[in-house]
Amino acid sequence: MTVAVDICHRLGNFTLDAQFEATDGLVALLGRSGSGKTSIINTIAGLINPDRGRVRIDDVVLIDTVREIFVPSHRRRIGYVFQEGRLFPHPTGRQNLLYGRWFAPREAGTDFDGVVDLLGIGALLDRRPGRLSGGEKQRVAIGRALLAKPRLLLMDEPLASLDEARKAEILPYIERLREQTRVPIIYVSHSIAEVARLASTVVLVSDGKVAAVGPTAQIMHRLDLFPLTGRAEAGALIEATVERHDEQFGLTELRSHAGLWRLPRLDVPIGVRLRLRVRARDVMIARSAPSDLSALNVLSGRVSDIGSRHGAIVEVRLDCAGDVLIARLTRYSVQRLGLSQGTPVFALIKSVALDRRSLSGPIRGMSGADAAADEV
Amino acid sequence: MDWISLSPEEWTAVRLSIRVAVVATLVGLPFGLLVALALARGRFWGHSLLNGFVLLPLILPPVVTGYILLILFGKRGPIGSFLAEHFGIVFSFRWTGAALACGVMGFPLMVRALRLSIEAVDARLEEAAGTLGANRAWVFLTVTLPLILPGIITGMILCFAKAMGEFGATITFVSNIPGETQTLPSAIYTFTQVPGGDAGALRLTMVSVAIAMLALLASELMARYANRRLEIE
Numbered sequence: 001m002t003v004a005v006d007i008c009h010r011l012g013n014f015t016l017d018a019q020f021e022a023t024d025g026l027v028a029l030l031g032r033s034g035s036g037k038t039s040i041i042n043t044i045a046g047l048i049n050p051d052r053g054r055v056r057i058d059d060v061v062l063i064d065t066v067r068e069i070f071v072p073s074h075r076r077r078i079g080y081v082f083q084e085g086r087l088f089p090h091p092t093g094r095q096n097l098l099y100g101r102w103f104a105p106r107e108a109g110t111d112f113d114g115v116v117d118l119l120g121i122g123a124l125l126d127r128r129p130g131r132l133s134g135g136e137k138q139r140v141a142i143g144r145a146l147l148a149k150p151r152l153l154l155m156d157e158p159l160a161s162l163d164e165a166r167k168a169e170i171l172p173y174i175e176r177l178r179e180q181t182r183v184p185i186i187y188v189s190h191s192i193a194e195v196a197r198l199a200s201t202v203v204l205v206s207d208g209k210v211a212a213v214g215p216t217a218q219i220m221h222r223l224d225l226f227p228l229t230g231r232a233e234a235g236a237l238i239e240a241t242v243e244r245h246d247e248q249f250g251l252t253e254l255r256s257h258a259g260l261w262r263l264p265r266l267d268v269p270i271g272v273r274l275r276l277r278v279r280a281r282d283v284m285i286a287r288s289a290p291s292d293l294s295a296l297n298v299l300s301g302r303v304s305d306i307g308s309r310h311g312a313i314v315e316v317r318l319d320c321a322g323d324v325l326i327a328r329l330t331r332y333s334v335q336r337l338g339l340s341q342g343t344p345v346f347a348l349i350k351s352v353a354l355d356r357r358s359l360s361g362p363i364r365g366m367s368g369a370d371a372a373a374d375e376v
Numbered sequence: 377m378d379w380i381s382l383s384p385e386e387w388t389a390v391r392l393s394i395r396v397a398v399v400a401t402l403v404g405l406p407f408g409l410l411v412a413l414a415l416a417r418g419r420f421w422g423h424s425l426l427n428g429f430v431l432l433p434l435i436l437p438p439v440v441t442g443y444i445l446l447i448l449f450g451k452r453g454p455i456g457s458f459l460a461e462h463f464g465i466v467f468s469f470r471w472t473g474a475a476l477a478c479g480v481m482g483f484p485l486m487v488r489a490l491r492l493s494i495e496a497v498d499a500r501l502e503e504a505a506g507t508l509g510a511n512r513a514w515v516f517l518t519v520t521l522p523l524i525l526p527g528i529i530t531g532m533i534l535c536f537a538k539a540m541g542e543f544g545a546t547i548t549f550v551s552n553i554p555g556e557t558q559t560l561p562s563a564i565y566t567f568t569q570v571p572g573g574d575a576g577a578l579r580l581t582m583v584s585v586a587i588a589m590l591a592l593l594a595s596e597l598m599a600r601y602a603n604r605r606l607e608i609e
Contacts, residue, residue: 045507073506080507086500090522099518103509148508 001184003027003152007043007053007063016040016050016208026178026185028195028216030229031205037188040205041154044186045080046073057152074103079150079183083157085137087129093140094125100148115143118180119173135166139173146181153177155187159194167194174198175360192233196220196277197360204228221324223307223315234315235279236326242272251296251351258320262296262351266359275360280315280328282353286346287337297349301325303339318347382579388555389563390583396471396559397539400479401532404486408531412490433545434484442548445477449549473550474557478542482535489534493527494520526602533595540587560584 002023009016016036029037042048044055046062049070055063057078062071079100087096097112116122119139129137138158145153158174159167171194178185178198189195195202195216202219204212206228212219217237219225226234240254240261250265254274261276268274290298301320308314314334318325325347339345382390414420415427433441449456449467459465467473497520505515543561550557552566564580567573 047503047507072511073503074509074511076507077509078507080504082500082504084500086498086504088501088505088519099505099510100508103514144508 001058001151003044003184003186004054004056005040005044007040007050007055009039009043009048009050009053011039014208016043018205018208018210020203020210020213022184022186022201022203022213024184025200026187026198027201027203028199029186029188029203029205030192030195030199030219031190031211032228032230033190035205036208037190037205038156039208041080041156041186041188044152045078045154046071046076077104077149077151079145079148079153081138081141081145081153081155081158083160085129085134085141087132087137087141087144089129091128092125093121093127093129093132096129096140097121097125097143097147099144104147104149112147115146118176119143133166134162135169138162138170142173142177146177146183150183153183153185155185157188157190159189159191171197190230192220192230192235193277196235196237197275217324221317221326223305223317223326226307226315231313231315231328232281233279234326234328235277235282236317236324238276238278238323238325240274240276242266242268242270242274244270257322258299258301258325260297261354263354264351276354277359278325278349278354280326282349283325283327284348285316285318285327285329285333285337285339286348287343289346290348293348294350295348296351297347299323299325299347299349301345301347303341303343303345306334306339306341309334318345320347382583383576385554386563386576386580386583389558389560389580390587392471392474392555392558393540393560394587396475396478397536399472399475400482400539401486401535403475404479404483404535405528405532408483408486408490408535409528412487412494415487416491416494430487431484433481438481438542438544439548441480442477442545445473445480445545445549449473449476467550469550469553469557471550471556474546474559475539477545477549478539478559479535481542481545482538485538486531486535489527489531490524493524493530496527497523526599529595529598529602533591536591537588540584540591 002021004021006019007016014036016039018036018040029040031037039048043050043063050063050065052065053063054061061069062076063069088099097115116125119142121136121139121143124132124136124140129140132140142158159170162170175198187198199216202214202216203210204219204225211228212222212225220229220235220237238256238258240256242252243255244253245265246253251262252264252266252268254261254263254276284295299320301318303316304319305317306314307316309331312330314329314331316327316329316334316339318327327347411426411430415423447453451457451460451468456467465472467476501523502515502519505519510518541561543565546557546559547562552558552562558566560580560583564577567577567580
């Protein structure tokens with residue numbers, strides 16, 4: 001499936017001018033608040049009629065201002081999970097879930113029990129939305145959108161109005177959604193951690209325009225995009241396989257191209273592939289192999305790129321046997337270590353610094369409570 | 377206790393009043409909904425004009441409203457003669473005329489209550505229903521209507537109460553004919569104009585109070601039920 005968007009729209013003195021194509025999987029629209037992400041998906045959903053442009057899903061044209069086509073939102077079959085849930089307050093959870101079923105095609109597809117199971121909302125069916133927590137509401141809202149049998153699911157910062165513990169509660173459900181349903185998802189977010197964990201493709205939006213499109217890791221590893229993706233949270237993505245659990249010290253060992261990683265014990269079976277996110281600010285650089293060091297993860301590699309040298313802080317990209325790592329250093333350190341393209345270095349990462357919240361993959365056993373405890 | 381029991385004529389006035397008020401409220405409701413929707417949601421030329429026109433009976437002296445009705449809906453009036461000719465609906469000196477006068481007087485109150493509740497509806501919920509596949513008519517029936525139910529109840533009660541008490545416009549438009557257009561207020565007024573009518577006036581006054589109390593109680597119960605269903609966090 002391909003969603004092709006090419007739209008121009010003025011909202012006050014903000015101009016949206018976005019072109020991109022997104023294919024299967026979970027596509028994240030990443031950008032700061034006010035960058036126009038929500039306006040883009042509102043246009044796809046049919047809630048905004050753009051000044052000019054086209055929107056199409058495969059061969060179905062939803063908007064074409066030249067041919068004067070505008071399919072109204074109720075005939076688009078595009079599910080929408082809003083930031084605030086927007087459950088109907090008067091009916092129960094079950095009635096909310098079934099609302100879209102009246103209008104959905106009757107062919108076999110998403111079934112009620114399957115969706116209830118997937119989202120773990122069996123206990124909430126007979127309650128009215130007023131009696132649901134924020135996280136529960138969002139899960140019901142996701143189920144409601146799914147049961148309308150959409151050909152595309154839009155999610156507008158579904159976690160933004162929730163606290164950290166609730167976010168950790170819902171993220172695994174969104175991962176399951178991505179893995180188990182065939183529905184492609186466009187996911188709006190300003191959080192790099194969420195996008196790193198969920199997205200297969202990233203559309204980077206800035207000031208109403210698409211700044212870059214590409215596979216998640218590729219976008220995250222581009223130093224020149226850091227001003228847009230958010231420098232403080234920037235980091236690299238590493239694919240690693242769980243190799244061994246060290247019960248004595250409560251550690252889990254993973255292996256990636258770069259070498260061996262040790263993390264505090266993860267509740268994941270051996271052999272599972274995970275995506276690790278290593279924040280640039282957690283990576284130290286040494287020119288020679290350090291000894292007598294507390295950091296457990298020491299990986300050798302070469303400098304492959306050095307970011308803009310204006311200001312006090314410089315990002316350095318490393319190539320560690322095929323894995324990318326990014327380190328955030330002071331310009332002074334870069335100079336002192338004499339780093340330039342190709343310099344052999346060692347990257348040091350404290351095990352406890354690894355961002356467990358954005359670990360992605362089949363981490364089934366991790367309950368919301370565990371994840372919340374990690375935050376402390 | 378004899379003085380408490382109502383005479384047949386008095387019963388007629390009570391029944392007529394209730395019938396007039398019920399008909400005025402029920403017939404007025406769909407029109408009220410349409411006008412309230414137009415005022416709350418519509419962006420069109422003449423918006424303020426419509427608003428002013430609807431509110432007019434609230435501000436005009438009731439006698440003036442009654443007289444305007446007489447001119448427009450009387451036997452020779454432009455609207456009255458048209459309706460009588462094509463639909464056989466006659467207003468002048470009939471209970472239907474009383475219902476029309478009461479409905480017109482209660483209309484602004486009903487529209488006001490409906491409009492406020494429509495404006496309070498979160499349009500984002502209607503958008504959400506649209507993305508789930510509901511067209512505008514379904515969205516109105518399944519989302520908007522249940523959400524404005526408390527407002528509908530309030531509007532109907534206000535209109536009913538106004539219709540029960542309406543006097544000036546009714547008596548000007550359809551006069552005070554026992555059994556046909558003599559509603560409770562006109563009957564009470566008639567009693568006060570004849571010697572020895574005090575007891576009758578008092579009896580009907582108590583009936584009025586009782587009906588008003590019942591209507592209020594009923595509205596309270598219904599509003600509580602409707603609100604319990606809404607129970608927004």
